[in-house]
Amino acid sequence: MLTAVGSLTAMGVALGGMLGVAARLLAVEEDPLELELQAMLPGSQCGQCGFVGCAQAAVALAKGEASVTLCPPGGKAVAEQLAKRLGVTVDLGDQAPRLPVYAVIDEELCIGCTRCVKECSVDGIIGASKLMHTIVAEVCHGCSKCAQVCPTDAIRMVEIPLTLAAWHWPKPASTHTH
Amino acid sequence: MNPLMKQGTLTHAAILGVFCLGFGIFLGLTELATRDAIAARAMEDRQNSLGQVIPASLHDNNPVIDNLTMQDAEGQNITIYRARKAGQVTGVAYEIHGSGYAGHMKFMLGVDAEGRVLGVRALSHKETPGLGDKIEIKKGDWILQFAGLSLGNPPAEKWKVKKDGGQFDQFTGATITPRGTVTAIRHGLEFFAANQAQLLEVH
Amino acid sequence: MQEYILLMVGAALVNNVILARFLGLCSFMGVTTRIDTAIGMGLATTFVITVSSMANWGVEHYLLVPYGLGYLRTVTFILVIASAVQFTEMTVRKVSPPLFQMLGIYLPLITTNCAVLGVALLLVEGKMTFIAATLFAFASSLGYSLVMVIFAGLRERLALAEVPRLFAGPPIGFIVASLLALAFLGFSGISTT
Amino acid sequence: MATTDYGRIIRDGLWDNNGVLAMLLGMCPTMAMTTSATNGLGMGLATAVVMAASNFMVAAFRNYITREVRIPVYILIVAANVTFVDLTMNAWMHELYKVLGLFIPLIVSNCLPLARLESFASKEPILPSLMDGIFMGLGFTFALTLIGAGREILGSGTLFADASLLLGPAFKFMELRIMPADMGVLMMILPPGGFLVTGLVVVGKRLLDIRAGKGIQMAGAHSV
């Protein structure tokens, strides 16, 4: 009985000590996951995901509180990247593909208020105060923030047309029916 | 080194140590409480298995305690349990081994002073359920046919399964297990024959 | 020599830890979605099983048996295993960071892998010598790794098959394991003594 | 959890989040001890006792256990409880003890108790933890008995054979013979049958869940 208690206690102390040492030696720094995730997001801080910006979105993602499909500007590419990093699977097939859009300013309606210019995080809107503004279609990433602030609703979001270069074959229908 | 670290280490060691101490005591007490019961169970197990191969009428001692250790033909230690009545050794029991289809088989063999089988029981085996496990008393009375037989009865060339020209039935579709069993019993009896004097010797 | 070979074949194939003895099944069902992972888990487990079985052999023969502490076997063995795992983790991290990268994540899983404790208990039951015990432990864990890797290969292909929804995931995994165990029954009857 | 939903704990343990059928934990005893319904029942009950006691203890001590040593302490607690069960069964339920043999000690590394300690008992108060231990344990027992029954019926044609050894002579009535002797599909009590019947039972659970409109949960891609 005494040997039993003694030897067990001794082992416990030894093991506890070892673990204590181990815990110290092997302490891991803060999880760099958030930073990594943040790097994957577009960084336009547009807020479409429902978070204040990309950093918060990354925090939520890291905690598993947000879906990898949260970021509309990032689209499928970002969702897949996130999914891969987080080791989750997403069925992007079911997700209705959000057609890429860009913003167009109706020249008739624009009063040159420059509010949209300040909204645009990619400097995609050109034009001086009081003059008509235009949007560089190649640069616009379709966040639609400018459209939201435009006082005359001069900004429309337009689908990017499909070109020969962008077209590709659709996925063949599955041979299995279940 | 960092004092914090030392403290942490000690804390952890202490926590685990305390738990070990606590559970050590807990288990020690449990063991104390169950020790006798477990020993009694172990004794019962032994007696049970011996009881099946040595009829109670043959002895007035406790064969489990009345044992001696000998070496068999291969030099392995075997424990011999002896049944005595009025001081005379009336029978002995010991473990015998055989190899079956799926490996090692262990039996307890009881032999009376004349070298006749008192009884055989399988103690452990890995034979296939439904096939080879018919050597168990629970699954059939095949094993009972050995009672009363001895080395000369049947004659040595009949101490085989029928398939090998002997007198013992094999099970349908499973010859290996009975063959191993028959061989093991025969070897057991040969051991008795070789060591009869020593086995029956009264101290 | 021959008896050692038979012992090892028996431990690895005939009485395979996973398919015949039913040990380590949680990791078998859990960490076999990819071959690399299964290889990692196999390596880590092989190491831990071998080392901790050696240690436990010592504990059994120099502590438990001499002092009649058989009833503490479970407790001491599992403590030894936990420390072996921790120890492995520390040494591997120190000695070979790349290896740690590969094995590190599996180590915590191994403490609760029945195969480790199971093999140690089998050793005690079998009353083996130190060498036999070490070989047995090593061969058992090789058998474990082999089946892990095979199963992972099968599951990688399964992931590309059109398994009906009702069976997808664990059920088909069990069925595959069942058929694998069926195939391994072919080794039964190989005499290992 | 402000108010504890005991109904939830019970439902989770017995069915929804069943340790074997949904979480795929504790697979080793599930396979090894289900050659008959009686064995499954016995193993399940032994595990349930250990789980209840361990959950209770961990919940009671949870504030004194630091993160670093929690796994060893949990294991120690489980191991101690297992040894307790082992000794008492050996002493007072000897027949069953002989059947369950090697697998009593292995409750220690059965992933299920440890998983519940990690994910439930280390966070919740004593009473819910105890309940969780009991009902997870009973759910485990249920699953093992079910699988055992399936294997036993198919494999040897009986049901609850030797139940009286486990539960006492009063339960002799449970011992049924479903098919004539020698009609069993031997494979079912061999290792392949263990995996097969478990797989089919999981499919059965899915079918019931679908019928109840719950849909398939794809659980069990990982352990612990």
Add this chain to the structure above:
Amino acid sequence: MKLFPIRGGIHPEYRKELSGERAIEALPLPSRLYIPLQQHIGAPAEILVSAGDLVKKGQVIARRQGPISAHHHASTSGRVVEVTEIPAPHPSGLPQPTIVIEPDGKDEWAALPEPIADPFAVAPEVIEERVAESGIVGMGGATFPAAVKLHLGIQYRIDTLLINGAECEPYLTCDDRLMREHAEAIVDGARIMAHTLGAPRIVVGIEENKPQALAAITVAANPFPNIEVAALPVKYPMGSERHLTLAITGLETPARKLTADLGVVVHNVATARAVHQAVRLGRPLIARVVTVSGGAMREPKNIEAPIGARVSDLIDFCGGFSQRPERIIQGGPMMGTPLPNLEVPVVKGTSGILALTADEINERPADPCIRCGACVNICACGLTPVELAAHIRHDDLEGAAKLGLSDCVSCGSCSWVCPSHIPLVHYFNYAKGALNARDREQRKTERTKTLVEANAARQERLAAQRAAARKPKAAPAANEVQA
């Protein structure tokens, strides 16, 4: 000549006899010509004419833009009716800017550049320039601007020019006819190209099933000791650039490298003839030989058609359909693409127009893959199509990419051989396209990110400046605190 084996390959039903014995006929001038701005790999050409302009035959109407692009010329004289968007000869049927010319029937040549009297005496750059001015693109299928490829002689040491007369696609006989009827022009074009590339050796590779072409080229090449003719075993896809190079030189082109890295440049026979015409006659590429064939075609023919003629014009010239075609495709049956309609024009890369019957296509609903391994054994690129398709079906495009999706030349052999009729190549085409789209999206995201950063940096700078402007005195104080 010693040849080297290539892995895999198939032997489809060739059906070259349908049009093989029909000499090349010129297409009567159609009522309208539709000349798209993009008939080649690279940037679309820049338009030089507008509606109402009168153009002459051979006049440049669209100019190349950027390093990889090609001129386009008026195929006949007439008036530009409009510049509009019409469906491209492309499976998507997407509209594409196209110049529509109404021929005036006079077929009057514009002022052509002077023929180069002795091309072997001029600098390679001169030839390159002429080829570029003539709008020549590779006519073997890839439509890569030929001048760019001729420029390779500057960067690499080229020792062999391979002239690709394999024509391994079933049905097609345009190269065969060209070689039979214009062997000398081809040999001359090849010599000019070899000179331009600085290649001492020329090998013309022709599959053995074209004995007359082999004979014709052998005769034409006879005077030139540096030209060899290789009779290639009949095996699809022998005509693929890399496989041809392997078969003839024994050199295997490393992935992501060009055959030029091995000192080999491959050109099609029609390209050689076009070069001959441009150099010796000053004529730009305004017409090409098209095989019009297929079981549903009443009268299969080899037609020399002006670029811009509509497919329906060619079909009418062949007497229309003899039965309802299951599909009309452009190119050969193995690598060709379905046409969106019959009003699309013939372009520089159109080698064939095939009207195929259901029996010829022999397409069936896909069955599950039985893992027969046929696709693996016949893939000339060493791919495992069965695995690739499985990954793609499960949306694991990266997995497919890892298995070498990008190395697939879309030869179609695997789909052809598959007993389960799984549309393997369709899976690969889809996956390649989807991966490209993903890359484009990724690049856009990257660019957006840099722009956002630039914007943020500017905002910060502005804010700092404003702050500095507002309280110039606070600034030193802040500095002090920091110090």
Add this chain to the structure above:
Amino acid sequence: MIGGEATKSGPFAHSTNTVQQTMFTVILALSPATLFNLYLFGWPSIFLFGVTIGACVIAEAICLALAGRPVTHTLSDGSAILTGWLLAMTLPPWAPWWIGVLGAVFAIPLAKQAFGGLGQNLFNPAMVARVALLVSFPVVMTAWIAPHPLFSASAPGLADSIAITFGGQVPDGVTAATALGYVKTELSRGIPVFQSLVEYGRGTNLTYTPDLMDLATGYKPGSLGETSAILILIGGLFLMRRRIITWHIPVTVLGTLFLMGTLFNLLDPARFAPGLFHVISGATFLGAFFIATDYVTSPVSEKGQLIFGIGVGLLTWVIRTFAGYPEGMAFAVLLMNSLTPIIDQYTRPRLFGRTRKGEPLPLKGKA
């Protein structure tokens, strides 16, 4: 399609191969051996053969219907018939009807349809069924009988045959050991292999004795698929000619088995049977030509098939020689099936222009 966007990419030419044609060619190749054996074992074997195939087809139909997939189209691919056919060829010819039915249950729902049907299964369905039956009913599954050719004096009548197949009443004295089984049991009691081989040939201790001529023609006890090696071989060569199978698997299976047998037989003829004996007995030929070659469960690349064949040969020899079962072909096939995905992964062909590791080839000596 003329007009509008095209929905299907090329190629627009396809070979005439179909799954259906493949399967029925295999069936054709099996027919000579099957007919001979049905003649050899008479009505009971014909009944069992019919029951087994029928059960497989019905099982497949039920599974397809439950899965909501086209029943007639998929059934017509012939794979279920082939599975049933091959299973029937590996059963003891006079086994009771329920063996065939239960076999179908193992083969089709369990080993095939649970995985998603044709092409998706990881293990050979017929072999899964055979092994499951063997393990579950070792007695029934090892009850071989001596040949009782149709219309011969010893052949059971129709009524007796019905009693045999549907009543399970096999008359006494008709069973006979197969050569493999005989050698194995004799060895287990210490009779050297060469001696038992001679005894088997002479018929000592046996109710039925095939002479050498019988062994060659297949007039001997065994399953439908194992007696006549010659007819199986002819079928196999026919399949090779029709390019349904290639030489890789059959040759390596036979070769490895022969080599192992010969080698060890030279070392110790008392313990190990000769190579030729291994090759001509048991299911060697059926396994090598028809079972190990099953596309679905063997590697796709030729190199993989070589490894697979060597593995099957080796494991068959190991199991026959050391393990409890006299015949190891079925187990060997299943074991190698389990390795197929891994073999496939490591035997992919080298990509054109790349090294084995997938890196682009280095440019040699050119600038």
